Amino acid sequence: MRKHIFNAGPCKLPDSTLKNTAAAVLEFGNTGQSIMEVSHRSADFQAVYDEAVALFKEVLNIPEGYHVLFLGGGASMQFCMIPFNFLKTKAAYVNTGTWSTAAIKEAKLWGEVQVVASSEADGFTYYPEFTIPSDVDYMHITSNNTIRGTEIFKDPDSPVPLLADMSSDICSRPVDVSKYAMIYGGCQKNLGPAGVTFVIIKDEFLKHVVADRPIPTMLKYQTHVDKDSMYNTPPCINIFGVKETLKWVKEMGGVKVMEELAIERANAIYNELENSKMFRPVVKEGSRSRMNIPFLLREGYESLEKEFLDFCKQKNIVGVKGHRSVGGFRASTYNACTMDDVNALISAMREFEAAHK
Amino acid sequence: MRKHIFNAGPCKLPDSTLKNTAAAVLEFGNTGQSIMEVSHRSADFQAVYDEAVALFKEVLNIPEGYHVLFLGGGASMQFCMIPFNFLKTKAAYVNTGTWSTAAIKEAKLWGEVQVVASSEADGFTYYPEFTIPSDVDYMHITSNNTIRGTEIFKDPDSPVPLLADMSSDICSRPVDVSKYAMIYGGCQKNLGPAGVTFVIIKDEFLKHVVADRPIPTMLKYQTHVDKDSMYNTPPCINIFGVKETLKWVKEMGGVKVMEELAIERANAIYNELENSKMFRPVVKEGSRSRMNIPFLLREGYESLEKEFLDFCKQKNIVGVKGHRSVGGFRASTYNACTMDDVNALISAMREFEAAHK
Numbered sequence: 001m002r003k004h005i006f007n008a009g010p011c012k013l014p015d016s017t018l019k020n021t022a023a024a025v026l027e028f029g030n031t032g033q034s035i036m037e038v039s040h041r042s043a044d045f046q047a048v049y050d051e052a053v054a055l056f057k058e059v060l061n062i063p064e065g066y067h068v069l070f071l072g073g074g075a076s077m078q079f080c081m082i083p084f085n086f087l088k089t090k091a092a093y094v095n096t097g098t099w100s101t102a103a104i105k106e107a108k109l110w111g112e113v114q115v116v117a118s119s120e121a122d123g124f125t126y127y128p129e130f131t132i133p134s135d136v137d138y139m140h141i142t143s144n145n146t147i148r149g150t151e152i153f154k155d156p157d158s159p160v161p162l163l164a165d166m167s168s169d170i171c172s173r174p175v176d177v178s179k180y181a182m183i184y185g186g187c188q189k190n191l192g193p194a195g196v197t198f199v200i201i202k203d204e205f206l207k208h209v210v211a212d213r214p215i216p217t218m219l220k221y222q223t224h225v226d227k228d229s230m231y232n233t234p235p236c237i238n239i240f241g242v243k244e245t246l247k248w249v250k251e252m253g254g255v256k257v258m259e260e261l262a263i264e265r266a267n268a269i270y271n272e273l274e275n276s277k278m279f280r281p282v283v284k285e286g287s288r289s290r291m292n293i294p295f296l297l298r299e300g301y302e303s304l305e306k307e308f309l310d311f312c313k314q315k316n317i318v319g320v321k322g323h324r325s326v327g328g329f330r331a332s333t334y335n336a337c338t339m340d341d342v343n344a345l346i347s348a349m350r351e352f353e354a355a356h357k
Numbered sequence: 358m359r360k361h362i363f364n365a366g367p368c369k370l371p372d373s374t375l376k377n378t379a380a381a382v383l384e385f386g387n388t389g390q391s392i393m394e395v396s397h398r399s400a401d402f403q404a405v406y407d408e409a410v411a412l413f414k415e416v417l418n419i420p421e422g423y424h425v426l427f428l429g430g431g432a433s434m435q436f437c438m439i440p441f442n443f444l445k446t447k448a449a450y451v452n453t454g455t456w457s458t459a460a461i462k463e464a465k466l467w468g469e470v471q472v473v474a475s476s477e478a479d480g481f482t483y484y485p486e487f488t489i490p491s492d493v494d495y496m497h498i499t500s501n502n503t504i505r506g507t508e509i510f511k512d513p514d515s516p517v518p519l520l521a522d523m524s525s526d527i528c529s530r531p532v533d534v535s536k537y538a539m540i541y542g543g544c545q546k547n548l549g550p551a552g553v554t555f556v557i558i559k560d561e562f563l564k565h566v567v568a569d570r571p572i573p574t575m576l577k578y579q580t581h582v583d584k585d586s587m588y589n590t591p592p593c594i595n596i597f598g599v600k601e602t603l604k605w606v607k608e609m610g611g612v613k614v615m616e617e618l619a620i621e622r623a624n625a626i627y628n629e630l631e632n633s634k635m636f637r638p639v640v641k642e643g644s645r646s647r648m649n650i651p652f653l654l655r656e657g658y659e660s661l662e663k664e665f666l667d668f669c670k671q672k673n674i675v676g677v678k679g680h681r682s683v684g685g686f687r688a689s690t691y692n693a694c695t696m697d698d699v700n701a702l703i704s705a706m707r708e709f710e711a712a713h714k
Contacts (some may be wrong), residue, residue: 034370076574
């Protein structure tokens, strides 16, 4: 029986992604080969890659002058590649939690890091205001914080190249891509299976590469731009899954509809958390991610954590355990999550509360 | 209709890998989730990972004191990571073709490279003899050359840590792992789908890491050893495919049986090439890979290249076009390739020859 999936990533994917990927594993189109067997240099696979790129450009309304890449290695590899390629003397970062902290650590290997804002003192429970300095090589933000459940909902104006890790909010709202020099992230939330990373990079920004630093071929963005992500064998089945998921986003009505549905899901859960006598939200109003909703038991109920997780399991709800670094609960409500899933969670919360009055 | 697949990688995989992966994409075990949705931190996925590692250790007879990793990025990322981690002053490489050349290029970013042997002057048509110097940080070989079709069939004794790119011959023969400090490769030949890379690394060798070089977290082997390949989200479905393929290798009788079958396939094709009046082998005797068999049209028939490829297509044979850098033909006969596939190719060669007498 299909579960109500609130995993933080890998996460719930559209039924069509699962059905079409499973079919392609048995036979990819009429090739007489599996999507796991077909050559990445074949016209058949090239068509999959091209469609994934074209769909991504279409649904995100990516303007001319940008390249889209699908690479291996995960967003964590981008934390390393960005400063390796672009940090000459100083870069600015906002620290909004675990992933920002990891990105900052890698940048410090190559130059100075100016942390322009941080919500660390308040347990990363809000998205801090910040001013972007004009004397840095680039400015980096984590637009949505998967673990802490905070999100920035605007595309900031920036006097310097603006880079965003959008691993967990990509395609959940319209984005003004023209404001960014680079947007990147792991695909394993709103875009498909784990094992592939998206990079949207401005051609103009590629020229900012540090000239006098020896950069390994695989870590140069230019390598992958020149070869359209095919410098080496790409993660083929993963890219196929991304193509299927983007097709679904488009068919559903695009990122504007994704945003409306995301707001509906997040509002329903936050409304419940505000009014519940047993559960409470963690993140401050105004910063509440629509993708990741951390919550805790209210005072007096804290000992029921494991019991509630067991109760969720009985109700076919999975993935609501909070990240191991923060504890508590977290409901990740990515694009493929439905109001049916959300209502199952809310019902479980109410039923559990009623049983423990 | 299922084709006779001679792709160089991604390549033909066992039917059981395709069937079981397709099923897991729809539902992974009884989890109520797809293998593309289940959390990489769940006990369910951990069991997949652990089984893949255990099977790999079992079929390759990997001794104590080694770690097995499954990472993203491909073997090309290893070309960069190896010298980044271990090249202090000088390393030795054998140059046996495209991939060795690429590995040498990356090493030169970090120190001196001594090319101890090369068959470049003869078009990389044989595997050169070499002596391993004792004054280098490590010695690197490419045990099988996918593009040129040469292979070394022994595990050399080495006075320094020995590293081997076994992307295209891993699990095609028993290997004395104890002779190596590290064995690595892309999994997309004998181990499963593209998008995941295997690394077998000796714990002792990890201590040889360059101490005073700042190495990005994702590029440090120690990072991935410490976290059992789970420092960041791994390519989950790809690792599932590897686990299924290793299960098949074991069920078939292990790497000794894989070797017997590989010899049978390669001998059949090479015998045909030696005796054919139309086709001829490229690689010299003694160096002929059992995994990749390049061949050419004999003198007087060279103009028939495209026509033969079209004929193969009619006969449901795919993947025999030579690599774009060398031309001609290449039959890749990895573990999942059968004598039925081989006989189809031989029949096509004979039929084509008869029609062009």
